[in-house]
Amino acid sequence: VVTYNALIDGLCKMGEVQRACSILEEMFHKGCVPNIITYNSLIDGYCKVGNTIAARAVLQDMVAKGCQPDVLSYNILISGLCKANEIQSACDILEEMMICCTPDAVTYNTLLDGLFKGKRIKEAHILLEKMIAHCYFSDVVPYTILLGALCKADKIDDAQVLLQHMIRNGVEPDVVSYNTLINGLCKAKRSDDAFAMLKMMTDRGCLPNVITYNTMIYGLHTAQKPSESHALF
RNA sequence: ACUUUGCGUC
Numbered sequence: 130v131v132t133y134n135a136l137i138d139g140l141c142k143m144g145e146v147q148r149a150c151s152i153l154e155e156m157f158h159k160g161c162v163p164n165i166i167t168y169n170s171l172i173d174g175y176c177k178v179g180n181t182i183a184a185r186a187v188l189q190d191m192v193a194k195g196c197q198p199d200v201l202s203y204n205i206l207i208s209g210l211c212k213a214n215e216i217q218s219a220c221d222i223l224e225e226m227m228i229c230c231t232p233d234a235v236t237y238n239t240l241l242d243g244l245f246k247g248k249r250i251k252e253a254h255i256l257l258e259k260m261i262a263h264c265y266f267s268d269v270v271p272y273t274i275l276l277g278a279l280c281k282a283d284k285i286d287d288a289q290v291l292l293q294h295m296i297r298n299g300v301e302p303d304v305v306s307y308n309t310l311i312n313g314l315c316k317a318k319r320s321d322d323a324f325a326m327l328k329m330m331t332d333r334g335c336l337p338n339v340i341t342y343n344t345m346i347y348g349l350h351t352a353q354k355p356s357e358s359h360a361l362f
Numbered sequence: 363a364c365u366u367u368g369c370g371u372c
Contacts, residue, residue: 134364141365169365176366204366211367239367273368308369315370344370 130156134166141174146183149174165191169202176209181218184209200230204239211243219243220252238270245278253278266298273306280313285322288313304330308340315348320357323348 133156140149149171156163168191175184184206188198203226210219219240226232237260244253257275265271272295279288288310292302307330314323323345330337342361349358 305369
């Protein structure tokens with residue numbers, strides 16, 4: 130099963146759900162019983178190609194085959210629905226999952242991000258309050274989701290304040306947090322601040338990655354400051 | 363190294 134699962138997951142990640150399904154058939158023929166991981170990979174595979182209908186069908190199907198979905202199964206589906214902009218369905222699935230399992234930090238992180246990206250700001254804030262009350266803000270991911278939401282709302286200064294806030298609360302920003310801010314600063318044409326952020330991350334021991342540099346280069350060019358990109362080398 | 367959440371280009 131493990132070998133088949135690895136294969137199915139790999140195909141799903143490449144967007145080859147169709148081929149993953151033929152592997153599933155092969156498993157059945159060889160008398161190899163798919164487990165929850167097999168189904169979770171398939172749900173994710175359908176979500177990745179935007180086929181949320183099929184993703185939901187896999188969930189139904191696993192139940193029919195006596196395989197009870199777990200938190201991950203629902204998290205994967207909720208993430209897919211959010212990415213497909215089916216925010217309401219994602220909220221509905223949350224209700225549904227609570228019947229049989231307990232949503233975890235990933236569930237809430239996913240939904241928070243989906244609500245912000247889906248411009249459902251009011252609901253996002255309600256969820257945000259609940260997450261704060263339940264101590265979910267002890268992790269870098271929810272903070273980074275907020276940083277991104279602030280940047281996209283052109284509240285870069287608030288995002289900078291939040292960065293200080295998380296550090297004070299003992300949550301160390303990671304490369305994604307910094308990249309999010311650098312992107313926001315570049316889009317706001319604040320290249321000096323973007324360079325300052327790059328310096329700050331390295332000073333704090335966070336290594337820039339390829340996305341950091343792509344963001345800087347692309348940002349500086351669109352800000353009509355291509356000459357400054359030399360400073361990156 | 364069997365499955366899920368946050369970042370850039372496309």
